[in-house]
Amino acid sequence: MRKHIFNAGPAVLPVPVLEKVSKAVIDLDGIGISILEISHRSKEFDAIINEAIELMKELMNIPEGYHVIFVGGGASTQFAMLPMNFLKTKASYLETGSWAKKAEKEAKLFGEVQIVASSADKNFTYIPKNFTIPTDVDYFHITTNNTIYGTEIKTDFNSPVPLVADMSSDFYSRPVDVSKYSLIYGGAQKNVGPSGVTIAIIKDDFLNSKQVTDRIIPTMLNYKTHTEANSLYNTPPVYAIFVVKEVMRWLKTEIGGLENMKKINEDKAKVLNDYLDNSKMFIPTVPNKEDRSLMNITFVMQDPYKDLEAAFLDHSKKYGIVGIKGHRSVGGFRASMYNALPIDSVKVLVQAMEEFEKANLK
Numbered sequence: 001m002r003k004h005i006f007n008a009g010p011a012v013l014p015v016p017v018l019e020k021v022s023k024a025v026i027d028l029d030g031i032g033i034s035i036l037e038i039s040h041r042s043k044e045f046d047a048i049i050n051e052a053i054e055l056m057k058e059l060m061n062i063p064e065g066y067h068v069i070f071v072g073g074g075a076s077t078q079f080a081m082l083p084m085n086f087l088k089t090k091a092s093y094l095e096t097g098s099w100a101k102k103a104e105k106e107a108k109l110f111g112e113v114q115i116v117a118s119s120a121d122k123n124f125t126y127i128p129k130n131f132t133i134p135t136d137v138d139y140f141h142i143t144t145n146n147t148i149y150g151t152e153i154k155t156d157f158n159s160p161v162p163l164v165a166d167m168s169s170d171f172y173s174r175p176v177d178v179s180k181y182s183l184i185y186g187g188a189q190k191n192v193g194p195s196g197v198t199i200a201i202i203k204d205d206f207l208n209s210k211q212v213t214d215r216i217i218p219t220m221l222n223y224k225t226h227t228e229a230n231s232l233y234n235t236p237p238v239y240a241i242f243v244v245k246e247v248m249r250w251l252k253t254e255i256g257g258l259e260n261m262k263k264i265n266e267d268k269a270k271v272l273n274d275y276l277d278n279s280k281m282f283i284p285t286v287p288n289k290e291d292r293s294l295m296n297i298t299f300v301m302q303d304p305y306k307d308l309e310a311a312f313l314d315h316s317k318k319y320g321i322v323g324i325k326g327h328r329s330v331g332g333f334r335a336s337m338y339n340a341l342p343i344d345s346v347k348v349l350v351q352a353m354e355e356f357e358k359a360n361l362k
């Protein structure tokens with residue numbers, strides 16, 4: 001039986017995609033070669049990567065003047081590639097969690113880093129509001145979804161300087177006004193594919209006019225290398241790109257686009273949030289509902305029940321639930337409910353929680 005996969009990443013993928021991919025691993029579309037064996041210079045792969053890019057552009061309504069590139073190294077390499085390419089003197093960062101802090105750490109290697117606002121004072125359980133983005137910086141960096149702490153910036157705001165977003169964990173979960181961003185990046189393994197490929201959506205004007213030119217940038221770490229070679233400067237992660245293409249097809253044909261995906265994700269989150277807001281045993285760690293992520297919902301046991309966390313984890317396993325142990329920096333539980341997680345899995349989780357609460361309430 002398939003489990004209810006609440007893993008934070010690598011994460012659940014759509015079953016029809018897994019079926020397509022498993023066939024292609026044996027034989028890609030009847031050509032007598034596996035997807036693991038085809039050349040990245042073949043016409044078959046050319047069609048795959050181009051379709052992946054076209055679907056990504058179509059689904060997120062990416063305007064003219066942007067490139068979509070596939071690179072390696074995870075979002076963690078983007079933390080360094082971004083300042084290496086674009087930080088001339090000073091950049092500003094919104095500090096909303098550990099991923100944001102890791103991005104800051106890399107930027108400090110290349111210049112001055114200004115923290116515009118931080119929610120570190122309350123262990124990142126909220127999104128800072130009413131901050132002013134400075135105008136004398138090279139770019140402003142945000143993390144739209146804070147995978148570990150369960151907060152999310154759900155609106156695209158205006159920035160007086162180039163806006164850069166790490167969207168690793170809410171990529172393609174909702175419509176985004178790409179025109180407000182100069183660079184969006186994310187690892188595929190949370191919402192759009194397997195681990196092994198990182199996607200960047202980059203505005204040509206930003207690249208052409210703002211890139212640092214008097215710094216030595218290794219070829220593979222230069223965005224231009226990949227925009228100019230259509231991500232084929234070296235051997236790209238062929239298999240991972242194939243899976244991304246299939247996920248994009250699924251988003252388009254089975255889901256019907258990102259408006260629908262957003263509604264489905266809202267419905268899923270509501271099932272768990274409604275229960276959490278009325279539970280006498282569990283409590284969400286993000287008090288402000290507006291700041292609560294649709295992708296990762298974090299919760300802990302209320303004080304009198306703290307010693308029951310391990311027992312609940314055991315109990316949840318009987319329902320086929322996996323991946324709900326919270327990150328060590330938050331504790332408790334985290335239900336990651338990415339695009340491909342069916343609403344029925346969320347209902348099963350709530351059922352497991354209800355039954356546990358009924359049996360153990362003091």
Ligand SMILES: *Cc1c(COP(=O)(O)O)cnc(C)c1O
Nearest residue numbers: 074075076099145147168169187
């Ligand atoms: C998972 C994650 C990362 C790290 O991604 P890697 O691909 O493992 O380097 C960075 N940012 C966010 C928001 C994440 O969720």
